[in-house]
Amino acid sequence: MPQRRIYLDYAATSPLDPRVVEAMLPYLTDVYGNPSSLHATGRRARRALEDAREQIASTLACQPTEILFTSGGTESDNCAVLGIARAQRAAGRGNHVITSQIEHHAVLHACAQLEAEGFRVTYLPVDAYGLVDPHAVAAALSDNTVLVSIMAVNNEIGTVEPVPEIASICRSRDVPMHTDAVQAMGNLEVSVATWGVDALSLTAHKCYGPKGVGLLVLRQGLPFQPLMAGGGQEREQRPGTENVAAIVGMAAALHIAHEERADRVAHAQALRERLEQGIETRLPWAQKNGHPTRRVANISNVSFPGVSNEILLLRLDLAGMDVSNGAACTSGTVEPSHVLRALGKSDEVAASALRFSLGKDTSHADIAAALEILESTVPALRAETAVTFESSGLS
């Protein structure tokens, strides 16, 4: 039997909930129709698709007609940033976009694309804990601003941004606001109505749903330019035959995340406290990154100065433990995290940071084992690194 992995990377992806698998199975087998077909086989698939849309709308407090199904968080973010900004500019509303320095690359790189198309983009700084200041958003708004995109929860440090406050400022200036809520699902009450946003991105695989499916909520009547050309699916806004089984799975996953949120948060909170206290006792020189209170329960970001997070990650991997050294999409490159840099952290702190992210299946035994592994790995690596620096004359 292979040893059980200590998986502490739920913010990168999560396993399928067995209840989600069960909900999906009929649509991977018997119900195989194309939802756009007019015959009975197609109509069965259409029915499942529209039921899923209605269920999701009720979970997220929006209208079913405001939901576009996509291939995941990245596509949803791209659709929101590019699709809204381009449509607004085409309508003569301006060419200025506001976002933050700590967004996911799906937003940041879409903004870079807009800059290449002649848009002006303001990348708002954050404070030392990763918070965007709503006053800074207000100050950056101009008559030319066509979109504000600020994430709900940062994926590396877990900081919860003041989205309702920013949305209210945007509404008073008649500027649409998008939020990437990927890391919020299951952690916060995600409500389009309460938050007052005009567009919201989600993905299924970060909350026990399938990979490769997500959604974008787009408020009724918001100008939008599709990114792809093709058939008329998703109200002419996102062509391509819908991934019915995955969408049914996503509806189940979002529903369960909504229903079980309080339990999940309490569970993660208790485990994270144990993890952080354990690290503090065993490795008192480690430093926590992110906001002390305004953060989701399942993410802990800790720096181990004097240690390379890349090497540490590999040592922990050998010891049976899965963690992240930054956003999964940037690992493999040696660039220190753009998020930790925006917090004003030194290169040493940024390059020694690990993200531990917990899930509903994480146990107290997992945390106890993780602490043992950290205690036997980190000080040894730190000592080795110090010796290497001395012998190379770099100390």
Ligand SMILES: *Cc1c(COP(=O)(O)O)cnc(C)c1O
């Ligand atoms: C994971 C993630 C995404 C990308 O979602 P995919 O479905 O993997 O494309 C976008 N934004 C945030 C905050 C994320 O954590």
